[in-house]
Amino acid sequence: MTPPIEYGTVIRLSPLVRRITQNNPGLYPGPGTNTHLIGTDDLVILDPGEDRDDGHLDRIVAAVGAARVAAVIPSHGHPDHWPLATKLAARVEAPIGFFGNHPGFRTDLSLGDGDLVTAGRLTLAAVHTPGHLGDHLSFLLEDEGALFPGDVVMGWSSSIIAPPEGDLGDYLRSLDRLEAIPNLTVGYPAHGPAVTQPYHRIRELRAHRAMRTRQVLEALDAGPSTIAAMVATIYRDIDPALHPGAALSVRAHLLHLERDRVVRHSGGGPGWESAVWERIG
Ligand SMILES: [Zn+2]
Structure with a gap:
């Protein structure tokens, strides 16, 4: 204990x-x-x-x-x-x-x-x-x-x-x-x-990120999207007060996927509000 x-x-x-x-x-x-x-x-x-x-x-x-x-x-x-x-x-x-x-x-x-x-x-x-x-x-x-x-x-x-x-x-x-x-x-x-159980927890944390990555890709399978629209879909069951934090997390996943050439974006704005993301891989 x-x-x-x-x-x-x-x-x-x-x-x-x-x-x-x-x-x-x-x-x-x-x-x-x-x-x-x-x-x-x-x-x-x-x-x-x-x-x-x-x-x-x-x-x-x-x-x-x-x-x-x-x-x-x-x-x-x-x-x-x-x-x-x-x-x-x-x-x-x-x-x-x-x-x-x-x-x-x-x-x-x-x-x-x-x-x-x-x-x-x-x-x-x-x-x-x-x-x-x-x-x-x-x-x-x-x-x-x-x-x-x-x-x-x-x-x-x-x-x-x-x-x-x-x-x-x-x-x-x-x-x-x-x-x-x-x-x-x-x-x-x-x-x-x-x-x-540190090793178990590390694997859980990795699996959690993999799940979020899948959710982001699934959201983009429906067509190009903004981060706000993806958050509304992926996090529809959580308190909207937490959506700004969720948007940062989705952005982190998108930037990671972009580096791996799986997605790309056009447009932007300081908070990436108007960036439209699409799947390319
Ligand atoms: Zn800290």
Whole structure:
């Protein structure tokens, strides 16, 4: 049994992993941002969360206690993950690690694919997993077969892929890369409870995208179409308030199919509203 999400409590997930969930639920953070503290006397802290006046910072600092913090690392540059990084890093006197640079904070420790972050005897391996966002890093804690997949592999939802920052082809390749890591026993995502069957979940997420791709192609089999018309068909059973997000997802699938020369578009407009898509393959 994996512990449910609780706000403001330090939840022990394993001998080396603790989780504090920020009370910031919403469309993107879903049930809230999970801040993970990894290690015992020496720690790495993933995803500090949002900078709001809710005690999250104090709770993280209290959970750190007398431990040394080797790095504070936002998994990617979305605003539910990084804004607390600067204040937290100052409080626990640690560098901020990140993939490349971000305009919102200073990166002390530039991390790339395959880089190792060490804290005492603890080692985390960075895996570059773009798709949700180009700067997204996942982390592997080999000692526990634990994967920290950020927003790429979550149990409660698929990832939002919003072009141009999001890229479905990159996302699918990132799933392949994570699936190829041997001996994973658990995933600790940045939102929602632990993923207890990581390989199974990765395959489900891939199958979900394949289903959406089929639906987009079926919609186009009826003739050339705009994204809005495709969304109205494919998502007719969901709340129209979610249709703008669905339109981004359909766009991500279309751009991926266009790169593979299966579809093409004419026209456009800033939000692709007037683009007409058709099947060519
Ligand atoms: Zn995100």
